[in-house]
Amino acid sequence: MKKTMKIIGYILLALLLLAGVMLYKVYDYPVHSVEFNKAKFSAVDTDEKIDQLTRSLIEKMSLDEKIQQLYGRPISDALTLVGSSAIFGRTPPVYGGGNERLNIPPFAFSDGPRGVRANKLRTAGDKLGVTSFPVSMARGASWDVELESQIYDVIGKEMRASGINYTGTPTINLLRHPAWGRAQETYSEDPWLMGEFGLAAVNALQHHNVMSCAKHFALNSIENSRFVVDVEVDERTLREVYLPHFKKVVQQGKVASLMSSYNKVLGEYAGNNHYLLTDILRDEWGFEGFVSSDWFFGTYDGIASIQAGLNVEMPYQKVYQPDTIKQGIEDGQITEPDIDELVFDTLRTQLKFGLAEDPMLYPDSIIATSKSIELARIAAEKSMVLLKNSKVNNRPVLPFDKSSNKTIAVIGRLADMENLGDTGSSKTTEPYVVTPYEGISAYHKSLGNKVVLDKATDLNASKKLAKQADQVIVVVGYTHVEEGEFLLASEEANKAAKLGKRTGPKTDGGDRENLKLIPEDEALIQALASTNENLVVVYVGGSAIDLSSWDSQVPAILFSWYSGMEGGNALANILYGDVNPSGKLPFSIAKQESDYPYFTPYTEKITYGYYHGYTLFDKKDIEPAYPFGFGLSYSKYDYQDLTVLTPELTQDDTLKVQVTVTNTGDIEGEEVVQLYLGFDNSAIDRPVKLLRAFDKVHLNVGESKTVELAVKAKDMAWYNPEAKEWQIEKMTYQVYVGSSSAKQDLLVENYTIL
Incomplete structure (x- = not known):
């Protein structure tokens, strides 16, 4: 018995030691430099010289070394990455490519639609927060392309200071239906508005030699079924509605990279869709960059992906296995020159950006500067859309009076929540977040007014407060729980899509199953609507909602979106007239949900039609609740x-x-x-x-x-x-x-x- 217990003890000790080693490895995630040693390379100041250098480097590679350029990292590194995020709350960059023997550094990837996703550590445990901007849909509502250039100029600088030179942004998938879970990551329902903003983002990032990876190519406008859904679309619809914005960033922006989408397009997964990746993208549009797969579940067939023109599998090696590729060459399905061409696209792009002169230096000190944070506030102010502003006693409700001796009630479960939106690939780690209540409270500090926070846990108490207050600000909307990137395992998504319905409890993120606010928010608005003439409903979220049950009952409505780290301050400036609202809707809001195109979160097949948004409403002569491009001002x-x-x-x-x-x-x-x-x-x-x-x-x-x-x-x-x-x-x-x-x-x- 003692001997058995001793053996068990040794086993437990060994397991503890192994767990400790693994935990340390997860914590000590390796950081690599992505900077080229330019002294190792002769001057390459023309496209022809870059081509020559790329070919010469590939000629020096063995087949195994070439295959190493086709994926992010081995599975062990990918698991380390996941563990680092889950256990320590960090998201290190994901590396790919590189060849130490040939002096080629890896590239370092981070997402970043509202700020740098990867967390850089100054010292152990010291998080360096980045500038967190309003979500992309909010910025689309600004209709300010120059502002978007300034925002991505900051993001590009902070990428480089964080050791990142490859980023999965901008997201330029079309908002076909407002229930799409990742609506907040994109800009609009309209291809033209989308293309102009996408182009601004790409140009600003690549000015700082950050390779932009526009995503997701293509037809990714549904979230819960994204791993399995087959999107049917006719050729006109594909070309005129779902591809123009991608074409613009390719041909006008010379975007470095595109990310293929998870879904199927006309029966073929996008990651091995030759028609998309080669026929259209390269042969027709002249794309010279590289295509990487969407992560983990974006590849299925190594040979088919090579034939289609997928350059890099991310974030780890799954189907681009040496044995698979070598067998494919032996069987005549592919050739080594096919591999050379895939490597050429990626390496040439790396060399083009890596050997280019930088416009500036990128020290830690440029991250989250006071100027960048000021820009985040300005972006939030310019993004907010005033939908309704009724007159009370012959004057509009907003802007609120800012004289002294007033009581201001800020009511709602989201009123004092740090709520920046999705916590998937667009998450940021920022130095601080100003909530709506904090921003309004700080605004009134110098005025001597009383600002009361009520999280709406008791409707009767909320009604009493609202009746007694001089001004009422009701904050409603969503969080990452109700909408965002769908992080459910692919097997569960498969099952739900086959059955056409959710198969388990609601998980974080994903598509919305209806467009109404959650029942608690609907009830709160109904309870407070008639309590006070000086009341505004402030909506926090990433897309359109169904306002039909309460729109006519409230005097003022403001879309504040997920408004970034300075959102609370921006909200106060708008509500009290220090800033005149100038945002316009980047989508249409229907009077009833049935006016939109057919949409379901759980399906194996869906058809995307030629009309959606304002083009659909125009064609069918449907009057929307609020039209595309609409937004009120305090001026006329x-x-x-x-x-x-x-x-x-x-x-x-x-x-x-x-x-x-x-x-x-x-x-x-x-x-x-x-x-x-x-x-x-x-x-x-x-x-x-x-x-x-x-x-x-x-x-x-x-x-x-x-x-x-x-x-x-x-x-x-x-x-x-x-x-x-x-x-x-x-x-x-x-x-x-x-x-x-x-x-x-x-x-x-x-x-x-x-």
Whole structure:
């Protein structure tokens, strides 16, 4: 017995030692430099020299070394990465490629749609927080492309200071339906708005020699079934609706990389879809970068992926196994030159960015500077959308009066929550977060007002407080629990998709199963709606909601989104008029959920149609609750004198129009001037109108500005699937210019393409 106990003791000790070693390995995740030793390479100042250098390096590699360039890391490193995040709350960069013998450093990957995902440690346990911006959908609501450039300039700098040179951002998947769980990570329901913002992001990142990986290519607009769903789409819809923004970042932005999506496209997984990855992306668009897979569940067949043109499997080696590849070569399914070409795309891109001159140095001190944090606040302010602002006693509810001796009630379960959105791949670690209550409380400190927090655990108490307060701010919406990246295991997702319904308890993230707020928030709004005339409902979330049960009952509604680390301060500045709201909806809000295209979180197959969002509402003559491009201001803007400067065009010309916009209110502000093209005279089925230009202009009180907008004739084309080409119709078009996509908000004139 003693001998047995002794053996058991040794076994337990050995297991403890093994666990300790593994825990230390998880904690001591290796950090690699991604900087090229430029002294080891001759000057490569032309594309031709980069090509030559890339070919010469590949020629020096063995087949095994080439295969090592085709994946992120071995499975053991991937498990270490997961453990480091789960146990220590860190997300180190994920490395890939590299060849020490040939002086090629690995690349270091981090996500980053609202800030750097990877956590850099100054010393053990000392987290260096990054600047955390409002989510992408909020920034899309700013309609401010220059602002997006500034934001990604900061993110690019902080990437480099964190040792990152490859990033999985921007996300430019289309918002087809507002229930999509990852809506917050993208910009809009509209391909044009999406493309302009995606281009700004790519250009700003790559200015700092961070390789941008735009994602997810393609048709990834459903979350819970993302590992299994097969998306059916016709050729026109694919080309005109779901690919234009990817094409823009490829051809205009020269994006370094794309990430393939999890889903199938027309029966073939995107990670081994030759039509997407080679026929369209490389042969038609001329893409010269590299494609990496979506993580863990994005690859299924090593040979098929090589044949399709997938360059890198991330984050670890799953299907790109040496035995598989060598057997494929032996069987004649693939050749070693096929491997060479895949390696060439990746290595050439690495060399192009790694050997380029940096515009600056990237020390730790540039992370989360006061200037960057100020930009986060400004971004939140410019993003917020004022949907409703009724008049009470002949004046609008907002901005609230900011005189002294007042009681302000801030009510709701989210009122004092650090709630920045998704905690999947877009999570950030920031120095601090200003909640709505904290921002409003700080604002009133100097005014001597009393700010009362009520987390709405007792509706009767909340009603009593609201009746007694001078101003009521009701904070409702979502968290990462209700919407976000779906982190359920693929096997469970498979099962749910096959059955067409959720198979277990609700897990964090994923698609929303309906568009209403959670029952507690719905009940809170209903309870407080009639208690106080000076009441605003502040919505926190990443997409459209169903407001139908309470919209008419409340005097004011503000979309504040997931507004970043400075969101609470920004909210106070908006509510009290220090900042004039200028955000506009980047999507349409329907009166009823059935007005949107068919959507279900759990399915093995779905069809994406030609119409969605405002194009669907226009075509079916459905009046939305709030139209695409809509947003109120504390000022009023008058549009006059729409003039077509080029009334007749050839197919190589550019449409130019101008319009005069005047601030007729009593506060300075910014207005988003929107241009749509109309196709009333088309011989084929086309949308009623499409966004094709916009500009955000600042106007002082009483100031008028003549705004000029331009659209190239090629951007009026439709894709003819029979001819397999883009064609421009010779006809008379309409040009609409105004403050939103609603007919009553637009001036209209005609022009002709001869």
